[in-house]
Amino acid sequence: MSRSYLDFKAIRERVPFLGVLDRYHIEVKRVNGSQLKGRCPLPSHTSKEPDTFCVNTDKNVFCCHSDSCKKSGRGASGNVIDFVCLMESIQAYEAAAKLNEWYPDGLPPKPATAAEPEENRPLAFTLKDVNPEHPEFARAFPIPKDEGHPIIKASSVCRFGCMMVITGGSG
Numbered sequence: 001m002s003r004s005y006l007d008f009k010a011i012r013e014r015v016p017f018l019g020v021l022d023r024y025h026i027e028v029k030r031v032n033g034s035q036l037k038g039r040c041p042l043p044s045h046t047s048k049e050p051d052t053f054c055v056n057t058d059k060n061v062f063c064c065h066s067d068s069c070k071k072s073g074r075g076a077s078g079n080v081i082d083f084v085c086l087m088e089s090i091q092a093y094e095a096a097a098k099l100n101e102w103y104p105d106g107l108p109p110k111p112a113t114a115a116e117p118e119e120n121r122p123l124a125f126t127l128k129d130v131n132p133e134h135p136e137f138a139r140a141f142p143i144p145k146d147e148g149h150p151i152i153k154a155s156s157v158c159r160f161g162c163m164m165v166i167t168g169g170s171g
């Protein structure tokens with residue numbers, strides 16, 4: 001069987017590490033924007049230390065800090081191709097072919113580093129002196145003709161990232 005040409009560099013850059021972890025049902029915790037850690041899934045891993053397995057989604061690389069993996073001889077760090085090599089005990093070409101099949105060329109890479117959307121946090125301060133005459137306020141909180149006080153639309157709450165309590169009268 002003739003081997004077709006595989007661009008290892010392109011595969012390393014194209015295939016998101018998170019997607020590969022997903023394929024193997026490996027659970028990791030997010031440490032910060034680009035760092036993940038969890039239990040090491042490598043066959044060479046025998047250490048009982050927790051969370052020695054780290055992935056950097058910016059660089060698209062992994063490593064295991066445990067002695068068991070470091071001493072395994074095959075190394076315990078590298079890119080997505082190295083990772084699949086270790087996971088499946090296969091050669092780099094086979095690993096690259098597998099990744100190429102999972103993520104065919106031409107597909108846009110998944111945004112592996114995209115942070116989960118942060119929820120709107122409550123304001124850390126009290127909103128004061130809101131000017132009801134301000135045109136932006138009128139747009140956000142339109143006052144229906146039949147009622148004396150503004151109605152807060154859900155869309156406005158999302159947009160302003162806050163919740164307001166409007167009390168009638170002198171306030």
Ligand SMILES: [Zn+2]
Binds near residue numbers: 053064066068069
């Ligand atoms: Zn390990």
